[in-house]
Amino acid sequence: MSRGRDVILTETATVAVVIELLDLYDVALLVIGLAAFGVVGLPRVLADRPLSYPIIYIAAGALFFSLPLGFEGPDPVEWSVATERLTEFGVIVALMGAGIGLSRPFGWRAWRPTWQLLGITMPLTIAAVALLGWWALGLAPAAAVLLGAVLAPTDPVLASDVQVAGPSSGNEDEEDEVRFALTSEAGLNDGLAFPFTNLAVLMAVAGLAPATWWADFLFVEVLYKVGMGALVGLAVGRLLGFAIFDRRSPLPGTMDGMIALAATLISFAAAELVGSYGFLAVFVAAVIIRRSERKHEYHEAMHGFVDQIERLVTAVLLILFGGAITNGVLTAASGIDLLVALAIVLLVRPVTGWIGLTGTDAGPRERQAIAFFGIRGVGSFYYLAHAINVADFGSVDRLWAIVSLVVVVSVVVHGVTASPIMGRIDRLREKMG
Numbered sequence: 382m383s384r385g386r387d388v389i390l391t392e393t394a395t396v397a398v399v400i401e402l403l404d405l406y407d408v409a410l411l412v413i414g415l416a417a418f419g420v421v422g423l424p425r426v427l428a429d430r431p432l433s434y435p436i437i438y439i440a441a442g443a444l445f446f447s448l449p450l451g452f453e454g455p456d457p458v459e460w461s462v463a464t465e466r467l468t469e470f471g472v473i474v475a476l477m478g479a480g481i482g483l484s485r486p487f488g489w490r491a492w493r494p495t496w497q498l499l500g501i502t503m504p505l506t507i508a509a510v511a512l513l514g515w516w517a518l519g520l521a522p523a524a525a526v527l528l529g530a531v532l533a534p535t536d537p538v539l540a541s542d543v544q545v546a547g548p549s550s551g552n553e554d555e556e557d558e559v560r561f562a563l564t565s566e567a568g569l570n571d572g573l574a575f576p577f578t579n580l581a582v583l584m585a586v587a588g589l590a591p592a593t594w595w596a597d598f599l600f601v602e603v604l605y606k607v608g609m610g611a612l613v614g615l616a617v618g619r620l621l622g623f624a625i626f627d628r629r630s631p632l633p634g635t636m637d638g639m640i641a642l643a644a645t646l647i648s649f650a651a652a653e654l655v656g657s658y659g660f661l662a663v664f665v666a667a668v669i670i671r672r673s674e675r676k677h678e679y680h681e682a683m684h685g686f687v688d689q690i691e692r693l694v695t696a697v698l699l700i701l702f703g704g705a706i707t708n709g710v711l712t713a714a715s716g717i718d719l720l721v722a723l724a725i726v727l728l729v730r731p732v733t734g735w736i737g738l739t740g741t742d743a744g745p746r747e748r749q750a751i752a753f754f755g756i757r758g759v760g761s762f763y764y765l766a767h768a769i770n771v772a773d774f775g776s777v778d779r780l781w782a783i784v785s786l787v788v789v790v791s792v793v794v795h796g797v798t799a800s801p802i803m804g805r806i807d808r809l810r811e812k813m814g
Contacts, residue, residue, distance in 0.1 A: 535563065
């Protein structure tokens with residue numbers, strides 16, 4: 382008799398757990414549905430207003446995970462592998478959208494602002510942030526270099542307000558210098574930050590003496606992985622460009638925007654399989670596909686498709702980040718950490734960006750805007766998660782706190798100022814043109 386009662390109690394408890402899980406599942410579906418609705422409606426509601434949807438999604442995530450609903454805020458340290466993969470997917474989709482959206486023909490002279498931002502601004506930023514990490518924050522050298530590497534690249538995911546809107550016109554003359562420079566920089570520096578992230582990994586694993594890692598860094602991380610990533614992107618871009626646009630191909634007219642997602646996954650996976658940088662391959666493939674038939678209307682379908690995926694993934698990531706804030710991801714931060722985060726966003730990037738644009742055709746206002754809008758976001762989370770998954774940097778909680786602080790400051794500062802500043806630049810451009 383006792384055994385039968387125990388069975389009944391066990392079954393009752395199991396049913397209660399199942400009901401609770403079903404309720405949580407329904408709540409999760411409701412949140413995802415609201416996020417998807419916001420992806421469609423918020424950009425229109427917030428147009429020309431000093432507010433951005435990343436601010437709203439982070440706040441919504443913090444509110445949701447603070448409610449007594451049974452959902453615990455995510456911990457990026459505990460969920461380090463999931464964090465790496467989720468942010469990785471968000472970045473590669475954004476990179477495809479950025480590459481397809483660029484109308485300006487690829488070239489050394491036409492892309493001069495991009496090359497200078499990559500060749501001057503990015504190394505200066507890495508050095509300045511690493512110095513602040515070592516001198517002001519007291520981080521170990523490897524951790525300081527890692528901090529510089531993960532916070533150097535501008536973010537292609539959260540920078541939609543200051544990037545090209547898409548390939549609707551196909552006319553490079555309508556692509557202003559600010560949006561072009563920020564889009565192309567975000568597309569390329571997310572791949573080129575990898576060698577410096579892996580330099581920090583080498584320093585953490587092999588030691589600080591350059592003799593133990595300089596050859597791997599130069600020949601493997603820089604020459605092979607960068608070169609091979611670009612080659613893979615070039616090959617995939619040309620093959621898919623032929624398949625999509627060439628009259629000899631049996632496929633034109635039979636595909637929709639889904640091919641953009643296919644191109645993203647193929648180029649990224651192919652590059653990773655040969656041990657190179659998938660981020661770089663994705664952006665190069667996107668630029669080459671756009672170059673195959675630059676003014677074809679099909680680019681709008683591809684860009685629109687990946688843009689919708691990007692915005693939905695971004696919404697989910699930002700909601701989770703808001704939950705991580707309520708779960709204490711900022712707890713390890715101190716007052717000096719906040720000061721350094723403010724300095725990185727408001728001083729380091731504007732100064733290094735201004736220096737990097739010396740000699741370009743950008744006017745003073747454009748130069749100031751490009752230098753100022755060095756938005757930090759999902760890409761920084763990816764690089765940090767990737768690095769701590771392969772090496773021991775110590776102070777993991779503090780590194781996450783510092784990077785999260787920088788992202789919060791960037792989201793707020795740039796989110797509030799993007800619409801007013803870009804609107805003013807557009808009005809001045811129309812007045813002068």
